[in-house]
Amino acid sequence: MKHVYTIVEGVKEGNKKEDYWIRIGVAFENKDGSINVKLNALPVNGTLHIRDRKDEEGGNKNGQEELSS
Numbered sequence: 441m442k443h444v445y446t447i448v449e450g451v452k453e454g455n456k457k458e459d460y461w462i463r464i465g466v467a468f469e470n471k472d473g474s475i476n477v478k479l480n481a482l483p484v485n486g487t488l489h490i491r492d493r494k495d496e497e498g499g500n501k502n503g504q505e506e507l508s509s
Contacts, residue, residue, distance in 0.1 A: 444467050475490070
């Protein structure tokens with residue numbers, strides 16, 4: 441299973457700008473290498489970012505996480 445994110449550009453304050461990664465769905469790789477994507481929201485910017493799922497200690501697994509880049 442993979443997580444699907446959209447990356448939202450943050451507001452630049454001074455010389456620092458934070459982008460926000462918002463999880464909006466999941467993706468599953470099929471035996472033939474194709475990918476099925478299930479979205480809970482549609483990104484306004486039209487961009488999906490798909491990453492392998494990582495189960496890290498202390499991580500939020502319920503889809504409510506926000507990652508800063």
